[in-house]
Amino acid sequence: MPVPVTVLTGFLGAGKTTLLRALLRDPGGLKIAVLVNDFGEINIDAALVVEGQADSLTLSNGCVCCTIQTELVEAIEKLLRDRPDLDRIVIEASGVSRSLPLTDLVESEALAGRIRLDGMFCLVDAAGFPELDFAATELALDQITGADVILLNKADLVTEAEMAALKSRLSGVQGSARMLPCVAAELPHELLFGSVARAAPHPHDHGPGCGCGHHHAPEEHLSAFTSWSWRSTEPLDEARLRRTLRDIGRGLLRAKGVLRVARVDGRIAALEYQQVGRRARWTELPPGTEATESLLVTIGLGDGVDPERFSALLETCRDGVAA
Ligand SMILES: Nc1nc2c(ncn2[C@@H]2O[C@H](COP(=O)(O)OP(=O)(O)OP(=O)(O)O)[C@@H](O)[C@H]2O)c(=O)[nH]1
Numbered sequence: 001m002p003v004p005v006t007v008l009t010g011f012l013g014a015g016k017t018t019l020l021r022a023l024l025r026d027p028g029g030l031k032i033a034v035l036v037n038d039f040g041e042i043n044i045d046a047a048l049v050v051e052g053q054a055d056s057l058t059l060s061n062g063c064v065c066c067t068i069q070t071e072l073v074e075a076i077e078k079l080l081r082d083r084p085d086l087d088r089i090v091i092e093a094s095g096v097s098r099s100l101p102l103t104d105l106v107e108s109e110a111l112a113g114r115i116r117l118d119g120m121f122c123l124v125d126a127a128g129f130p131e132l133d134f135a136a137t138e139l140a141l142d143q144i145t146g147a148d149v150i151l152l153n154k155a156d157l158v159t160e161a162e163m164a165a166l167k168s169r170l171s172g173v174q175g176s177a178r179m180l181p182c183v184a185a186e187l188p189h190e191l192l193f194g195s196v197a198r199a200a201p202h203p204h205d206h207g208p209g210c211g212c213g214h215h216h217a218p219e220e221h222l223s224a225f226t227s228w229s230w231r232s233t234e235p236l237d238e239a240r241l242r243r244t245l246r247d248i249g250r251g252l253l254r255a256k257g258v259l260r261v262a263r264v265d266g267r268i269a270a271l272e273y274q275q276v277g278r279r280a281r282w283t284e285l286p287p288g289t290e291a292t293e294s295l296l297v298t299i300g301l302g303d304g305v306d307p308e309r310f311s312a313l314l315e316t317c318r319d320g321v322a323a
Pocket residue numbers: 010011012013014015016017018019045094095096123153154155156157182183184185254256274275276281
């Protein structure tokens with residue numbers, strides 16, 4: 001029997017990892033393996049998806065829909081070899097993955113008969129979507145077009161009228177998908193794993209392009225986005241770090257990290273940092289969380305990412321460095 005595959009798509013910061021973490025905390029008795037793809041060089045999602053028991057394989061520094069397609073196929077093959085008892089595979093696509101090449105890959109000859117695509121779930125940040133600029137909107141719409149179910153996440157950040165306006169806009173783009181508002185990407189298992197998801201396959205665009213009439217290289221959609229990563233083993237000064245990330249964050253689409261900070265009592269704490277558009281959130285990870293180094297990934301458009309400036313600023317955040 002082919003192993004069912006659920007694919008999570010959605011633009012940077014929409015809530016894919018949030019869904020995955022909840023699923024791994026409560027897999028509903030299923031044996032699930034997850035494949036996590038981060039566009040950046042460092043896979044922060046993999047570092048954060050630590051609570052679950054499920055097998056997890058990470059695919060970093062590229063996008064599974066184009067630059068690291070082969071790695072995705074090999075990772076699936078490895079899972080099928082190592083875990084013949086698996087009930088399901090869940091793939092978290094990177095926030096910049098296009099959906100149709102991904103669908104084609106999961107349904108490709110190479111994997112035929114061994115896996116079956118069971119549902120493409122696209123997460124949309126209901127508050128952030130209307131604020132995206134042209135290049136980002138185009139990609140987010142591509143992801144929405146390929147979805148079987150659209151999760152209008154972060155319902156807590158928008159009014160009912162804003163949610164209704166978003167629904168009406170998106171149903172003009174993808175009318176046949178189910179649309180569900182949610183908070184923290186919460187979704188009943190029956191829906192995520194029910195075969196309702198892929199009941200009515202939509203017509204695929206198997207052409208070479210995105211429908212605009214021009215021919216694009218498969219990885220061309222990535223060219224608008226720049227990613228820069230930073231790592232450091234030295235503890236950081238928390239107040240300076242917070243100020244620096246506020247400063248750096250102004251021109252970014254997305255930043256995330258696990259950061260080791262020195263507390264006044266000499267304790268080292270691990271903080272999770274999440275920035276999506278203008279919103280940033282800090283969360284202290286439970287004591288004992290393995291964080292031997294600080295990891296930070298930033299993603300922006302064009303010159304929104306300035307590696308030299310960012311690394312110079314972050315270097316001044318090392319604990320003990322004179323302010
Ligand atoms: N207010 C609010 N925040 C949310 C909700 N769902 C997720 N978040 C937050 O949004 C941020 C990004 O969520 P992730 O789950 O990491 O998003 P993602 O789609 O995996 O991000 P990428 O992998 O970078 O594309 C985190 O700080 C989450 O805690 C929600 O329903 N409401």
